[in-house]
Amino acid sequence: MKIVLFDIDGTLLRTGAGRRSMERALTATFGTPGDPAYRYDGKTDRQIIREAMRLAGFDDAAIDARRADTEARYVAALREEVLSTEKPAVLLPGVRELVAAVTAHDGLVLGLLTGNVAEGAAIKLHAVGLDPQAFVVGAFGSDHEVRAELPEIARVRAEHHLGRAVAGDACVIIGDTPSDIQCGRGIGARAVAVATGHYQRDELATHGPHALFDDLSDTEAVIATLERC
Numbered sequence: 001m002k003i004v005l006f007d008i009d010g011t012l013l014r015t016g017a018g019r020r021s022m023e024r025a026l027t028a029t030f031g032t033p034g035d036p037a038y039r040y041d042g043k044t045d046r047q048i049i050r051e052a053m054r055l056a057g058f059d060d061a062a063i064d065a066r067r068a069d070t071e072a073r074y075v076a077a078l079r080e081e082v083l084s085t086e087k088p089a090v091l092l093p094g095v096r097e098l099v100a101a102v103t104a105h106d107g108l109v110l111g112l113l114t115g116n117v118a119e120g121a122a123i124k125l126h127a128v129g130l131d132p133q134a135f136v137v138g139a140f141g142s143d144h145e146v147r148a149e150l151p152e153i154a155r156v157r158a159e160h161h162l163g164r165a166v167a168g169d170a171c172v173i174i175g176d177t178p179s180d181i182q183c184g185r186g187i188g189a190r191a192v193a194v195a196t197g198h199y200q201r202d203e204l205a206t207h208g209p210h211a212l213f214d215d216l217s218d219t220e221a222v223i224a225t226l227e228r229c
């Protein structure tokens with residue numbers, strides 16, 4: 001049995017709503033949206049709040065004190081922004097077919113491993129017509145600020161879901177950034193990289209994923225990789 005853990009942004013879907021919503025929340029809470037050059041991809045929502053506001057001159061005590069307010073404002077803004085018709089959220093190539101194939105596969109369990117807070121993840125998935133409930137195992141940015149802590153959380157949740165032991169190397173993380181490739185090493189998880197985010201194929205290859213795809217459109221090839229990696 002393999003636990004297939006999908007990243008969301010740049011992997012399942014693409015949306016500008018996340019960044020716009022976080023910048024609105026940061027502005028409302030701290031008075032600044034942070035540096036526009038600061039990259040969000042591969043980061044957890046709490047890591048984004050901390051790093052962006054440290055760069056804006058706030059100390060950790062001030063950031064921690066305002067984190068809950070920022071998250072609440074972020075989720076409220078995301079509910080609005082995700083409906084924006086200007087830059088709608090889009091499902092990436094092959095995702096609907098792959099999600100269906102993993103769900104139907106007896107040897108695979110469909111899950112999420114994402115830096116999004118759980119509420120934000122559900123909003124984004126709904127926006128592209130994916131059912132958050134179909135992902136029966138999940139670890140989120142609301143579980144931990146550090147992405148590398150999320151694979152163990154997902155592994156333990158998979159054990160509870162299945163009612164039996166799940167080894168680290170039975171977890172496969174699929175994502176679009178070096179952080180997705182690296183985060184599971186502590187538990188021996190496998191990493192499948194996909195170049196549908198901001199990172200190019202060559203750049204992802206240097207981080208040594210177990211497999212690498214241009215996109216997820218070849219359902220059969222991705223499923224075969226998940227079965228054997």
Ligand SMILES: [Mg+2]
Nearest residue numbers: 007009010176
């Ligand atoms: Mg991503």
